[in-house]
Amino acid sequence: MAELDTQGADYEAEHVHSVYEEIASHFSSTRYKPWPIVERFLKEQSDGAIGADVGCGNGKYLAVNKNVFIVGSDRSTNLIKIAKQHEPHSTIVADNLSLPHPPGTFNFAISIAVIHHLSTPARRIEAVKAVLDIVRRPSSPGTKDGGKALIYVWALEQKNSRRGWDEGHEQDVMVPWVLKQKKEKKPKRRQGEMEGKGVVEGSEEKQDGDRTFLRYYHLYKKGELEQDIGEAGGVVLESGYEKDNWWAIATPN
Amino acid sequence: MKLLTLNFLTCAIKTCKTNPASFPLHPRNAELEIQEADINLPFLKNILPRLMWEEIRTIARELGLPDLPSTPPTPTDLSISTSSTAPSNPDTSLDTDEPSEAPAGEETPSQTALDLHRLLLETCIQEGILVCGSCGHEYAVKEGVANFLLPGHLV
Numbered sequence: 363m364a365e366l367d368t369q370g371a372d373y374e375a376e377h378v379h380s381v382y383e384e385i386a387s388h389f390s391s392t393r394y395k396p397w398p399i400v401e402r403f404l405k406e407q408s409d410g411a412i413g414a415d416v417g418c419g420n421g422k423y424l425a426v427n428k429n430v431f432i433v434g435s436d437r438s439t440n441l442i443k444i445a446k447q448h449e450p451h452s453t454i455v456a457d458n459l460s461l462p463h464p465p466g467t468f469n470f471a472i473s474i475a476v477i478h479h480l481s482t483p484a485r486r487i488e489a490v491k492a493v494l495d496i497v498r499r500p501s502s503p504g505t506k507d508g509g510k511a512l513i514y515v516w517a518l519e520q521k522n523s524r525r526g527w528d529e530g531h532e533q534d535v536m537v538p539w540v541l542k543q544k545k546e547k548k549p550k551r552r553q554g555e556m557e558g559k560g561v562v563e564g565s566e567e568k569q570d571g572d573r574t575f576l577r578y579y580h581l582y583k584k585g586e587l588e589q590d591i592g593e594a595g596g597v598v599l600e601s602g603y604e605k606d607n608w609w610a611i612a613t614p615n
Numbered sequence: 616m617k618l619l620t621l622n623f624l625t626c627a628i629k630t631c632k633t634n635p636a637s638f639p640l641h642p643r644n645a646e647l648e649i650q651e652a653d654i655n656l657p658f659l660k661n662i663l664p665r666l667m668w669e670e671i672r673t674i675a676r677e678l679g680l681p682d683l684p685s686t687p688p689t690p691t692d693l694s695i696s697t698s699s700t701a702p703s704n705p706d707t708s709l710d711t712d713e714p715s716e717a718p719a720g721e722e723t724p725s726q727t728a729l730d731l732h733r734l735l736l737e738t739c740i741q742e743g744i745l746v747c748g749s750c751g752h753e754y755a756v757k758e759g760v761a762n763f764l765l766p767g768h769l770v
């Protein structure tokens with residue numbers, strides 16, 4: 363896959379950040395059910411543990427465990443305004459590559475459906491490293507007793523999903539989000555269900571007032587997340603595939 | 616933003632993180648608001664060992680809040696033992712149908728616990744800035760949300 367010069371921070375600002383800022387409230391209304399592995403990971407944490415939710419979005423994972431304290435962060439102010447209701451946790455606006463936490467602070471961290479929005483391999487590895495940096499370090503290298511980080515990314519291999527991507531497909535895709543302007547009933551099939559890098563503008567007006575926003579995603583292929591974790595200086599403790607996503611629990615080496 | 620959050624925040628600029636002066640961030644021109652929340656005594660006891668007490672004292676002082684004791688409370692300081700204040704009542708053994716209102720092990724928060732809860736989980740910075748003691752960068756807090764996005768040249 364060719365890396366365009368345009369990819370990087372500016373590219374993500376246009377094709378990721380500004381989109382979430384616009385679709386925040388509609389996006390949030392569709393994101394309420396926690397994924398089972400994330401839920402299990404959060405419930406396993408001991409009472410009083412301190413965690414970070416990097417790219418917390420609307421804060422749906424902040425509702426899972428009230429006996430831990432989580433600092434949720436997201437780049438979208440509009441999503442953070444929604445996320446902030448979850449007690450006893452706390453939310454801030456921050457970039458996942460410039461997190462305002464002292465290194466080695468947290469007992470655990472999660473970063474769910476976030477790292478696939480970074481548009482170059484180096485930035486994705488940096489994002490994994492940023493999550494590993496804020497969890498507690500091991501007592502000595504290789505002991506694996508440091509803090510644990512759960513990372514989730516969208517999988518390339520999802521031929522049974524409605525997107526239908528699979529092995530061999532282009533991994534860098536633009537995924538539409540249709541923001542309905544009117545309540546009138548629409549056909550089930552969503553509009554603009556095709557990806558085409560750089561073909562369509564960030565948003566376009568539909569005749570009936572619907573707006574389609576395109577978000578950039580890097581679809582992870584099997585083994586790629588584990589590889590990124592290794593390059594970021596982490597050790598994979600557990601990993602797997604769940605509902606169109608690759609996930610891994612990692613700890614600093 | 617709850618004051619407890621400041622215990623886990625520093626400057627977002629990478630080069631500041633190795634400088635001890637970047638922690639904690641210093642609140643300035645802060646508008647505080649009390650947002651009441653239910654007290655969770657086990658939670659409070661469990662986070663106690665994670666508190667950077669000296670830094671929390673500094674923050675409280677900078678916000679003009681009452682002085683905190685020089686040493687942090689211990690878990691036992693946070694509860695009033697119920698076993699001594701509520702001696703066993705022979706009648707309770709008869710009321711087997713009634714669920715016990717205070718199950719064994721339930722503890723009453725002490726004044727110290729209430730104070731700590733108020734300070735860390737109910738006292739919120741609504742407006743103001745957080746200043747890095749290392750580089751002087753100011754992070755705005757608006758409507759209770761601190762913003763750590765950096766201008767391009769500082770990333």
Ligand SMILES: [Zn+2]
Nearest residue numbers: 626631747750
């Ligand atoms: Zn600084």
